[in-house]
Amino acid sequence: MVGYVCKYTPYLVIESFGEKTVRIEPETNSCEVANALTHPNMCSYAKLVLEDIVKKGIDKVILTNCCDSIRRLYDILETLPFIKFLHIIDLPRRRDQKGKFIFKNEIIKLITRYEDFLGKSFNRANLRDLLNNMPSSTEKRYRDLNIVLIGGRCRDSLIKIVEEFGGNVLYNLTCTGNKPSYRPIGMNEDPIEAYANILLDSYPCIRMDDTKERVDIFKDERRIDGAIYHTVKFCDLYSYEYASLKDKLDIPLLKLETDYTDTSEGQIRTRVQAFIESLKKSINKRENTTKREKRLIVAGIDSGSTSTNVVIIDSEKRILGYSIIPTGARSVESAYKALEEALKIANIKIEDLSYIVATGYGRIGIPFANLEVTEITCHAKGAFFLDRDVRTIIDIGGQDSKIIKIDEEGKVIDFVMNDKCSAGTGRFLENMSRVLEIPVERMGEESLDWKEDLEISSMCTVFAESEVISLIARNKERKDILHALNKSIVKRIVSFIERIDGEPKYMMTGGVAKNAGVVRCLEERLREKVIVPDEPQIVGALGSALIGLEKLEDG
Amino acid sequence: MEKIIRVYSSLIKRNLDKPELVKVLIRLGLEVAKVWVDYVGDKNAPESLRYLNSICFKFILEPLRDPNNSAFVNLLAPTEILHSMDIYPLFIEAYSSFISGFYCEDTFIDKATTEGISDTLCSYHKTFLGALELSVLPRLKFAITSSILCDGNSNTFRYIANRYRIPYYIIDVPYKYSEESVRYVVSQLKEMISIIEAISGKRFDIDRLRDIIKLENKTRRYLKLYLENLKNHTMPNSITLEMYKLFVTHPYIGREETLKFFKLLAEDTVRYPDSGYRIFWIHIMPYFLYPAQRYLNFNGDFKLIGCDLNFDYLEEMDERKPLEAIARKMILNVNNGDFKRKIDNIKGLIVDLKIDGVIHFCQWGCKQSFGGFMLLKREIEKMNIPFLAIDGDAVDRRNNPEEQINTRLSAFFELLNQRGKRW
Incomplete structure (x- = not known):
């Protein structure tokens, strides 16, 4: 098994020898091995790749000199005794004929080294067959809520989160995203040269000389509802593009930064969910509905990391009771306790509640809530209710x-x-x-x-x-x-x-x-x-109760 | 002196809503500093280093005085071509250093990060981008950079050029040396020259470039003589002055002033006897850090012998084929390619200069350098040379835990005293 990381790696060349390849997607959350071999402030992704290679014993690795961190990763791997095959491709920054010529020769160098390593000859026909079996680019599938995911490398889980909340990732311009568009290679065509051209013709990553194509996709703005810009901690390359894009785009843009582990997934979920909620709101015009005459009582629960807060309101938006208690080890128990306390103050029973809305960190795990909404939407709602002139919370x-x-x-x-x-x-x-x-x-x-x-x-x-x-x-x-x-x-x-x-x-x-x-x-x-x-701690809970009330009134 | 600079700094910070005024203030500050350096200067420094101080201010002021005949460059841009066309380079890392010298880096950096630039980016780039975002940076004619020594270069230059709508050229320097990679760089240099000719309206003359390379070779011979003399002499030095040498070993090599400096330096060196522990510094230097100043500035016990960045290319260049020579110089720079190149160069210097201790400064955000520091540490310790790594920031004062740095440096120097001289 030969591991690689960069999308420009000509891994089909290795597969044409009958070898298996794998794009290294680190699954670990710790960097203890990497921190001993390099500086802790190295790009989080590069450190996790190093950790993965060592822990999984991946002994054949192909890298490109794509960035400072990967270059140093190569230097470190060179000193590890268990590595049997290590090669770095000198990836040109230019994508024109000059760059393609250099890249083709780099692929030939890789082939020669791998032939020596295996003691086996390279077969052009095998490479041609593999290239001809690769899919060409697929038609973009537009849906109700189309998102552009752009920036540095991200975990697949981010795409899943976007999809889970109803977003359609129309373009994925992260390092792991956009696949090259393969085309049929004729019998008289040199498959190595064709492969070099196909790889360099794919959407450029930020390292390339001319990156205009990356932002050109936003010309399709009327079909795009929002963009998520992802960066990896200690990888600074993409922040330039974010800084240039953020004021130019007319569509909403969410900036996310992760350290490529899944330790911050809860927070990422909240932010993606809130972002998609706000996109949906701007898409769907709210219909006027008749108000119900029945007296409605709604509870809002804000299950935060430090405190759990509950607010109970009636249909006139009067606060009947509220509570603030420290969040214990189990957020569900704290939510229940806080609700009981607020019910006591409001002098009502749980059966009197028409609706319960949960927000905050622990909102997902509250089984008795009818709806969960992010604290961002809830705080906005609560603060605006308290003072209609507020513009920044x-x-x-x-x-x-x-x-x-x-x-x-x-x-x-x-x-x-x-x-x-x-x-x-x-x-x-x-x-x-x-x-x-x-x-x-x-x-x-x-x-x-x-x-x-x-x-x-x-x-x-x-x-x-x-x-x-x-x-x-x-x-x-x-x-x-x-x-x-x-x-x-x-x-x-x-x-x-x-x-x-x-x-x-x-x-x-x-x-x-x-x-x-x-x-x-x-x-x-x-x-x-x-x-x-x-009482500044209950604004989120108040907002969630107000959202619950609107939900009931809208039917 | 510090109080005066602080007042000047607050004047700049108070007027950031008037960028044209701030541009003038920055230039004025540098003009005043040059006068001070020329007539007062650092009395502890030998004549050559006082001259160095003066020409560095001259070099940084030239593009600020004449922006229409100047270009933004990085440390490893092929400025020989600009010298041959009488175009002034503005070396962006130096500009950031001066902004830091004016105690303004915090405001500039905060501006850049507020605009979305990563806070973990190198502070040299952040400060410069902050100046751009604050509109206090002069708009020069064009920008050129090479892809060495770090990832920040191409992105920063593209960002500047797009913001100021000026032409830019990124020279893609291959990682590995071959005749094919030399040809690749030469073809880019030719393309770049024709762009510069079109923008500046000046004609490029290959013979003029040959003269610059001749001057550069002559200068480098004095640099080598200085290195030779350093084997048996230790001259007074400071971390600021050692940093200033980056001007003359890089963008301004090929200038007459630089030749004069190295001649003076080689002559000065032999005036001082060999004494104290010989300290070699890796990577850039936090000139403002008191603990580093305390131990290394004109210190009798611990002598700052040099910094690896100033000795990254010592080869003679082929004057007959100047473009090929420039291409080779870039590809074969010890900071391009495998880290082993850098390690071998440092090991060679340690032996040649009889170094007793090595300090590696892990600059905030500089992944190309600190990413390999463990490899370097292992190799240097194999040579039985004490090695100290310090985390910090040579631009942004806020990123330096001064007390910890002080303790580490003190302990390191105590250790050297206990071990005695290595050679």
């Missing part, structure tokens, strides 16, 4: 921070969300409260009395902690350190707000909104008032 929860931009009808226009990193979230403050020995709930108040304007430059939880320790060692006042932490959180929030061109009025929700120091710093940075609801 800043929701900083236990492990997520989200900035949501809404229009004058309360619909989500755009949003950003942190990735796996917990910088600037409630978790960040919790860590710091431990280091500074102060309860989380007192941090905000104490920071308001700051005197010395200290700086904590790092936004990373781990690095910031060591900076805080240094400040403690220098006998700095706790209130000043707290103020510096607030500024650091706000800096991150503001960069998110800028990313979606956030506009006033601003509303802050989530547990961190209870920290008066963060709110004041944010107001100073934005030079705008930031509204904090009386």
Whole structure:
């Protein structure tokens, strides 16, 4: 079995020797072997490939010099004793005749090396047969909701998530996506040259000299409803294209970054689901339906990573009761407990509820909910209900921070969300409260009395902690350190707000909104008032209850 | 001095909504710095290095003063062609370094990342892209880059060119050397020259290029003499000045000023005796980091002998066939191709220069370099030479855990003291 990674690898050449090939798709989530062999900040994908090769004992590998990380992967593999065959193809960046000539010769070099390795001759007819059996490009299948998936390499699971929520991946322009368009090779044609041409004629990856074809597909905008731009942590190449595209496209664009493991799949699901929900809303005009006269009571459950919150409302949108409890080890139990508590306050029984909507991290696992909706849609709904002038919602929860931009009808226009990193979230403050020995709930108040304007430059939880320790060692006042932490959180929030061109009025929700120091710093940075609801932690649950009510009213 | 620069920095940051003014402020800052370097400068530095400091400011100012006769380039672009046509190169990594020297890198980087550029990209590129996004970067005539030494080059240059709507050319340098790959690069150089002729309205003269290559060869002979002299002498040096040498070993080699510098340098070297531990630096240098300054700037005990990037191509070039010579120089650069090339070059320098300790700086985002640092570490340790790797950022101060770096460097130098000299 010969492993390869790049879509430009002429793997059929190897198969023409009767050998099997496999495109390496790492399934592991850990990098312990790779971290010992290279630097931890290498591209996550390259590290996982290294891990996979070592763990699965793939002893024959063909790489291309496609990027810095893969080049170094080649150098590392060269030192591993179990590798029997290792070859790197010098892939040209040019796709014109000059590039194709170079590439053809590179394929010949690979053939010669493999002939030596196997002690077997290459057969052109075999390659021609294989090429002639490959499918030519298939007709694009347009459906109701067409998505372009573009950017760096992604796992197949991302495509499945998009499809699960009703999206049709019309184009897949990630490294693993678009297949070359094969064509019949005549008897008088050199199959090696033809193969080189076919591979270089496929949609260019970002490494290529001329990448215009990649963005040309968006000329088909009227048939495309949205795009998802995926990047891999520590692979920077595609961020240039994202930066150029994001302001040019007229269609909604969702930016996702993963480390190529499935550890952040829950978060990715939420974001993809919210994105597709917002696309669907803009596609389907809501029909006016008659309202039911019956008194309806709806519960919204926000099952978050830190707290579980429940709001119960009636058909007049009055809050009958609510609860906030810490999320325990089992989110379902916490949801049930929080619901019971809110029912008690509202003085009603569970049977009185007409509808239950779940949102938040644990929304999928709540069996008694009638509907699940992402917290992005719910926060937008809740915040707009509380103040119709709000245009930007800043929701900083236990492990997520989200900035949501809404229009004058309360619909989500755009949003950003942190990735796996917990910088600037409630978790960040919790860590710091431990280091500074102060309860989380007192941090905000104490920071308001700051005197010395200290700086904590790092936004990373781990690095910031060591900076805080240094400040403690220098006998700095706790209130000043707290103020510096607030500024650091706000800096991150503001960069998110800028990313979606956030506009006033601003509303802050989530547990961190209870920290008066963060709110004041944010107001100073934005030079705008930031509204904090009386109970900022229940806005998501309130929004989900409102969505439930609309659902019932719409029939 | 730091206070003055801080005031100047806040002036720039306060006026970012007026990009034309900021462009003037940046140029003015560099003009003032050049005057300071020419008349005051670093009294600890030998004459040659003071001259180096001065010509680096001259080189960076030329394109800023005359943008219509200038081009954006990267560290390994074939600037000999530009020198032969009297076009000024603006070396983007140097521009970013100066922005960092002005304490402005944080704002520039934040702007780039807010626009969607990855925060894990190398900070040299992020700073430069930030300047572009803030519209404080002058619009030069065109941009040329080679695909070596890292992935960032082609993408950054394409981004600049598309934003400023200027022509650009990426020279695709093959990974492996062969006569065919030389021909491939030569054909691209020819194509690039005709594009430059059309944009600039200047005619390319191959004989003029031959003269530049002759000058370059002559300069490199002095560089080699300097290396030879370093075997028995250790001259005062600093991390900033060693970084400045990148100007003259790369984009500005082929200039008369560079020849004069290396001549002075080779002469200066023999004026100093051999003393202290000989330290060799791998990759770029965080010139602003106090722990590194404390141990290496004009230090009597630990002498900064050199940086590998300044010795990445030491061959004589064929003056008769200048385009082929440039192509060979690019393909055979030790930082192109297998990492083994780089390792072998460093090992050779360690032996030649009798190095006692090696420090590898893992620059934030520089995967081509830190991706192979474990391979390098293993090989250098086999030579019984202490090796220290430091993670940090030579542009963005925020990415440097200064206390940890201080502890690591201190421990490393303690270790060297305990082990004694290697040679």
